[in-house]
Amino acid sequence: MSSFRPKGVRSLAALAAFAALTAATPMDPANPTCPLNPNWSTSPTMTLTPAVRNGTKVLLAEGRIDAGLPDRLTKALAANPETEEIWLRSPGGDARAGNAAGRVVRSNLGIITRIPSGWACFSACNFVFMGGQPRLVDPGGLFIVHMFTRTGDRSAIDMSVAMGTDATRDLIGDIEQDAALLASEDNDFLIRMGVSRKLLTEVMYRQKAIATEEDKSTRRCLTQDEVKGYNVANNDGG
Template sequence: MSNRSKVIRAVIATASLLVMGASDVKPGMDPDNPTCPRYPNWSSSAKMELTPVDRKGTKILLAEGAIDAGLPDRLRKALAKNPDISEIWLRSPGGVARAGNEAGRVIREADASIITRIPKGWTCFSACNFVFMGGRARIVEPGAHFMVHMFTMTGDRNAINYSIEMGTDSTVGLIGEVEQESALLATEDNDFLIRMGVSRKLLSEVMYKTSAVKSGDSDKATRRCLTEEEALRYNVANVTG
């Protein structure tokens, strides 16, 4: 066999492998994160909007958009103003981690009967996970996406800028503070899961095994969407919907 023929066969074989690999990804899913949708439906609102609506006689609070520092206070006021809310439906790309934790506590303290729900086709990512966990009854509908990543601050430009604004003027000190802040938040997350009745294995087996930032120049997040079985196993969802 000539060298030219060998090269052609090698190219064909490589192309076949690439096609086979691509076929493993279901239509509509992200090739880099195959358990998650390529284009998550998590709202483009820069600040989470809270909208009370009536659906077939049930009062629902639609919570849509990015989680900002002011969310817990807005949520507290919305629930106080609408005491007949029985469900909170969530879709969000995440946002301020501690605000997500606090908003989850607001829900838990407001009314034991409030259900949190991720409707079919909607995505609740990152800090949104912790808002969702605030419900005593939690539903992830089939076709909904509870999407997680490991929280990290090291290498995160927003976190670095935040620390600089706080007065950190040494690079070494900056990284040290950022890493300390990450460890502190991990502890807070662990405590939050215990209080909400969610398995801590969610952190050890999923959240902290999925890197938030890839190496190299890319800052694209590595995401993981729980299966229905995982959501129930980790007690993320405790009611089937």
């Protein structure tokens, strides 16, 4: 397992790095708890790259989460059995694939998930991260949440509108049913991973899924106190 520097030295170094990062990072006016441009990778499909960082064997997981990620992650961990940590940087993607990938991580007991300083893990990435045991969010690392939704599928919505009222009504019913099912799955996942379900009720489900003219905020960056309070992170980062 990875080695850590003495806690006082580690904490001072991490806080100094975080202070330097925040001083140079413009914040997002629409999402005031978050930076304007989170470092969550623009790769259209999450890449999994074995690497060594400070003597620790890690898997760099960077990019958008797609339906094929759980299978790729299973194969990557099998091919690299000495992996100690998974470092995450992602804008999210397929919510159910994120849950499945989180279960893959948890099935490999003892693998640490980490959001390093300067990296961001958003949306479906949250659930991949939660599979780790233990989990680390370094000072300056961003665990960013929002309300999950299917209404981002503009092509399906536009098609249903073109087909008329009945088709639109059917799609809305499907969205509502799927959203309720996803909420149940998310709740079950958090319980299994040892994360407080209050993260859903107090934070995630209080965020808007889609920006409005009155309120453009659609995401929330958790503080270090919050990631520890909700047991998102269950060890000291740094």
